[in-house]
Amino acid sequence: MNFVSGSLPLNAQPRRPQLLILITSSLVIVLGAVGLVAWHLHLPALIRILPTDSVMTYNTALCFVCAGMGVYAATTQRSILALIGGGIPAVIGLITLSEYLFGLDLGIDQALMIDDIETRLPFPGRMALATSIGFSLTGFCVALMTREIQGTIGFLQQTDIVGLAGTTLIVLGTMTVLLFLTNMQVSYGWGRLARSMAVSSAIGFVGLGIGLVSWAWHKGRVTRVSELRALPFFVQAGGITITLLLWQTLLVQEHRTIEATIANTIAHVESEVTARMEARVLALNRLAARLARMKAQSQEEWTADAETIVRDFPGFQAISWIDSSRRVRWLAPLAGNEALLEEGVMSEPARRILFERVHETRTIAISRTLDLVQGGRGFVVYVPVSHGRDFFGVIGGGCHAETLFATILRGIAPGYSLTIMAADEELYRRSPSAPALEAEWGQHGTIEFFGTRWDMRVWPQAETLADHSSVLPSMALGSGLLATSLFSMIVALAQESRRRARAGEITNRELARENTKRKEAETEVRVLNTALEQRVRERTTALERANADLQQLAYVSAHDLQEPVRMISTYTQLLASRYQGKFDAEADRFINFTIEGTSRMHALLTDLLAYLQIDQSEADRRETNCEEILETVLRGLQDTITAAAALVTHDPLPKVGANAKQLTIVFRNLLENALLFRLAKPPWVHVWAERRDDAWLFAVRDNGIGIEPQYAKQIFLMFERLHTQAEYPGTGMGLTLCQKIVERHGGKIWVESQVGQGATFYFTIPDV
Amino acid sequence: MRLLLVEDNVADARLVIEALRECAVPTLVTVVSDGLQALSYLRREGQYTSVALPDLLLLDLNLPKMDGREVLVKIKSDQALNHIPVIVFTSSEADHEILLAYRHGASCYLIKPHKLESYFSLLQECITFWGTRARLPVR
Numbered sequence: 001m002n003f004v005s006g007s008l009p010l011n012a013q014p015r016r017p018q019l020l021i022l023i024t025s026s027l028v029i030v031l032g033a034v035g036l037v038a039w040h041l042h043l044p045a046l047i048r049i050l051p052t053d054s055v056m057t058y059n060t061a062l063c064f065v066c067a068g069m070g071v072y073a074a075t076t077q078r079s080i081l082a083l084i085g086g087g088i089p090a091v092i093g094l095i096t097l098s099e100y101l102f103g104l105d106l107g108i109d110q111a112l113m114i115d116d117i118e119t120r121l122p123f124p125g126r127m128a129l130a131t132s133i134g135f136s137l138t139g140f141c142v143a144l145m146t147r148e149i150q151g152t153i154g155f156l157q158q159t160d161i162v163g164l165a166g167t168t169l170i171v172l173g174t175m176t177v178l179l180f181l182t183n184m185q186v187s188y189g190w191g192r193l194a195r196s197m198a199v200s201s202a203i204g205f206v207g208l209g210i211g212l213v214s215w216a217w218h219k220g221r222v223t224r225v226s227e228l229r230a231l232p233f234f235v236q237a238g239g240i241t242i243t244l245l246l247w248q249t250l251l252v253q254e255h256r257t258i259e260a261t262i263a264n265t266i267a268h269v270e271s272e273v274t275a276r277m278e279a280r281v282l283a284l285n286r287l288a289a290r291l292a293r294m295k296a297q298s299q300e301e302w303t304a305d306a307e308t309i310v311r312d313f314p315g316f317q318a319i320s321w322i323d324s325s326r327r328v329r330w331l332a333p334l335a336g337n338e339a340l341l342e343e344g345v346m347s348e349p350a351r352r353i354l355f356e357r358v359h360e361t362r363t364i365a366i367s368r369t370l371d372l373v374q375g376g377r378g379f380v381v382y383v384p385v386s387h388g389r390d391f392f393g394v395i396g397g398g399c400h401a402e403t404l405f406a407t408i409l410r411g412i413a414p415g416y417s418l419t420i421m422a423a424d425e426e427l428y429r430r431s432p433s434a435p436a437l438e439a440e441w442g443q444h445g446t447i448e449f450f451g452t453r454w455d456m457r458v459w460p461q462a463e464t465l466a467d468h469s470s471v472l473p474s475m476a477l478g479s480g481l482l483a484t485s486l487f488s489m490i491v492a493l494a495q496e497s498r499r500r501a502r503a504g505e506i507t508n509r510e511l512a513r514e515n516t517k518r519k520e521a522e523t524e525v526r527v528l529n530t531a532l533e534q535r536v537r538e539r540t541t542a543l544e545r546a547n548a549d550l551q552q553l554a555y556v557s558a559h560d561l562q563e564p565v566r567m568i569s570t571y572t573q574l575l576a577s578r579y580q581g582k583f584d585a586e587a588d589r590f591i592n593f594t595i596e597g598t599s600r601m602h603a604l605l606t607d608l609l610a611y612l613q614i615d616q617s618e619a620d621r622r623e624t625n626c627e628e629i630l631e632t633v634l635r636g637l638q639d640t641i642t643a644a645a646a647l648v649t650h651d652p653l654p655k656v657g658a659n660a661k662q663l664t665i666v667f668r669n670l671l672e673n674a675l676l677f678r679l680a681k682p683p684w685v686h687v688w689a690e691r692r693d694d695a696w697l698f699a700v701r702d703n704g705i706g707i708e709p710q711y712a713k714q715i716f717l718m719f720e721r722l723h724t725q726a727e728y729p730g731t732g733m734g735l736t737l738c739q740k741i742v743e744r745h746g747g748k749i750w751v752e753s754q755v756g757q758g759a760t761f762y763f764t765i766p767d768v
Numbered sequence: 769m770r771l772l773l774v775e776d777n778v779a780d781a782r783l784v785i786e787a788l789r790e791c792a793v794p795t796l797v798t799v800v801s802d803g804l805q806a807l808s809y810l811r812r813e814g815q816y817t818s819v820a821l822p823d824l825l826l827l828d829l830n831l832p833k834m835d836g837r838e839v840l841v842k843i844k845s846d847q848a849l850n851h852i853p854v855i856v857f858t859s860s861e862a863d864h865e866i867l868l869a870y871r872h873g874a875s876c877y878l879i880k881p882h883k884l885e886s887y888f889s890l891l892q893e894c895i896t897f898w899g900t901r902a903r904l905p906v907r
Contacts, residue, residue, distance in 0.1 A: 563859050566882050567779050573884030574786065602882050 020214045021075050024207040028068035031204045035061025054198040059096070060127045060135075063089035064204045067138045071211045074145035082146045090139020096132035128197040130176070134169055134205045141165045141212055159216040164233060166212025171237045172197075173206035178245055232492035239484025246480055250473035258441065258460065258468045265413045266445035266458045273447050273454075276408045280397065281364055281450065283309045284319065284383045288395040291321065292387040299330055306332035309397075315404030316397050317374055321385070322346065323393035326355055339373040340398070351380060358382040358394050366452040369401065369422045376400050377427065379452065401427040415464035420447075421455045431461055441465070551615055558609045565605060569598035600725070607733035611718075614662060614740050621745065621768055624660045626653035626667075626698075630687060633668045637675065644675050644683055651688035656696050657768035662741040667700075669734040670761050674702035676728055679756075695747060695766040703758040712751050738763070769899045772822035773799045774806040774839065775857075776831050780880070784826065784857075787891040793899035798822065803834025807842060810849050822852065823904050824895075827874075829858040829865065837868065844873035851905045855894065 070085020417431035445456035753759035
């Protein structure tokens with residue numbers, strides 16, 4: 001995930017630092033400087049701003065000064081300064097961090113300044129764990145910012161890393177401040193084993209974080225928050241912060257509830273103990289009163305009463321009547337307490353003083369803790385026996401502290417452990433020793449009672465504590481983290497889908513545009529095509545018309561030329577016949593040449609007309625009997641055949657789909673040629689046909705003069721002749737005409753020949 | 769035999785006369801040079817009121833004013849004239865011309881030869897045929 005949105009390149013780095021970076025860096029530097037000054041001038045008030053706050057160590061102050069400078073220098077491209085500014089915090093932070101992690105003492109904590117202000121914690125002068133992490137991060141980022149890095153490191157870009165680090169610092173600082181503000185000293189200490197980050201340090205880190213984020217933001221040219229690719233990270237950070245706060249709040253709430261419960265318990269215990277003690281004292285008092293009233297109470301009665309009391313109120317070891325001369329007169333129960341009767345007991349200072357006091361004040365009093373004659377520690381209760389102004393001594397009740405309290409406290413505050421002490425001496429302790437619980441949860445109570453004072457400490461046992469703890473905080477933490485993760489994932493997905501959609505939109509738009517362009521192009525092409533076709537059609541029509549016109553022109557010209565030619569020809573002949581001999585020989589010759597000329601012209605025109613006529617006429621091909629055609633042609637050439645003494649043979653010829661008149665012309669021309677271009681020997685011509693592919697192949701073979709192969713193609717050209725008119729007369733159109741006709745039928749015509757060995761003319765007439 | 773020659777070309781007309789000079793059948797040749805004149809002559813109009821109808825018509829096709837083809841049609845649709853055999857004597861060899869001529873009632877279609885000898889012999893043969901072989905309607 002990129003911190004930066006999409007496709008903007010990271011080229012130009014801002015030369016001018018933005019105002020924000022300037023301000024935050026300055027504040028951070030000032031913060032550090034104030035700290036340094038305070039340490040040097042030893043002003044605790046400046047260092048620990050609020051009484052519950054933690055202290056900003058000297059190292060921390062120094063690092064803030066350097067980090068502030070480093071961030072500023074990095075944004076203004078002063079690499080050396082930036083590296084120093086970033087390097088010092090990084091080094092100090094990393095060393096402190098390793099001290100925490102590996103439990104070392106590398107001696108840097110108090111290297112620059114002795115810490116005698118913060119005395120609560122084990123490692124004086126050492127910056128908080130969180131602070132060391134913060135500085136390591138800051139130092140690394142500052143070093144990173146000095147380099148111009150394109151592309152990714154791992155799979156994050158430079159701005160990503162810096163931005164995320166900045167965000168982490170802001171979260172760290174904000175969390176600390178919030179925790180402090182909500183007065184959660186309990187968790188604020190994070191286990192009370194290490195120093196926590198001072199509020200001033202937290203603010204400093206927030207400042208640094210803002211600087212880093214601002215740099216990354218500006219460098220990456222993010223424009224809209226929703227485009228921020230690290231938005232999910234921010235969401236996650238925010239969510240985690242809130243969740244942690246909530247969790248802490250719930251824990252503290254629980255803690256307070258427990259504390260309140262304990263307080264209640266203490267009050268309860270106090271009142272119970274007081275009440276029960278009073279009951280005992282009251283019993284003694286009643287005994288004393290009876291004794292006082294009934295001067296001559298028998299010892300037996302008294303003993304019985306006393307024993308009853310002892311029985312009813314466990315804890316009393318012995319009840320005795322000590323008379324006004326401080327001598328134990330009566331004692332119950334006697335068994336086990338004989339020692340009390342001894343002389344020295346009452347002269348023991350504690351008892352003597354107490355006796356005197358009671359004698360004087362005529363009020364009930366309880367002694368301090370003393371050794372009981374029966375063994376163990378306890379105290380005595382003296383109740384004055386007096387009637388009016390007469391003092392008859394005291395009723396004394398000796399209590400074994402432990403037994404007494406055990407009895408009294410039976411059933412009271414179950415689930416709680418407690419100790420009762422008098423003057424730092426522990427009289428009684430209930431329940432298993434759990435110094436951790438006692439230290440953390442123990443609360444004080446006091447019982448003052450007839451001049452004596454007992455201190456109490458109550459704390460919950462593990463089970464009771466467990467009862468009052470609920471899973472709510474853990475659940476809140478778990479579900480909060482989960483919810484945050486899910487939410488940030490959703491944000492990420494939403495961003496992704498929006499990006500995809502936008503990309504899709506862009507692609508779609510582009511596609512649509514391409515489509516429109518293509519359609520437009522197609523339409524254009526179609527329009528052009530139509531126009532083109534139109535033009536082609538027009539041209540074709542024009543050309544066809546022109547062609548037809550030309551054909552027509554040629555035809556008509558040839559046709560109309562024939563008449564004048566005929567006139568010249570016939571009258572010249574007439575002239576020749578009428579005036580033959582009347583002119584001289586020269587005139588005759590001239591006239592003959594003229595006639596020759598006109599004959600040739602006539603022949604040319606006829607052939608030309610025939611050629612032109614092929615196109616003029618329809619192509620209609622009907623079933624034509626080639627045999628019949630050949631017969632007709634031969635009949636027409638009979639005079640020539642006879643004159644040449646030629647032999648013309650043929651194989652049976654098929655019926656083909658052709659234009660009879662035109663095919664006649666072909667056969668006639670070919671045969672005429674065969675008869676004309678003959679050698680001295682009698683000419684022989686053979687005509688046959690054979691099937692070739694989907695056509696009929698006709699052949700006319702002669703034994704005439706033959707044709708040189710190099711002229712085989714040439715002879716089919718218009719007006720092409722290989723001989724003079726004197727050698728062989730002709731217009732040179734004969735074969736041209738044949739070719740035109742054959743090609744019009746879709747066939748081909750060619751010759752195979754050698755000089756002096758005759759020639760074979762082939763032509764094909766394809767099936768219709 | 770009376771022959772009406774409808775021919776605009778003087779040279780050709782002269783040629784016909786020369787050809788028939790040596791014909792076995794004695795022929796009187798009258799020449800008109802266009803179609804309208806031909807019709808006037810046949811209808812004995814205008815300057816031709818006292819002429820006699822010819823026995824035979826020798827008709828060229830390409831005539832000024834009224835075309836020979838039209839003349840043929842007009843003659844053959846005229847009850848008073850359609851008994852006269854019309855010989856089309858032209859240089860056109862076109863099949864459709866030939867067909868048309870016969871369709872419209874020409875008796876014969878002759879193509880003017882180029883060779884002098886053929887020219888003469890053709891005409892002489894034709895006139896001899898119509899004059900001696902074929903029977904003509906009585907005047």
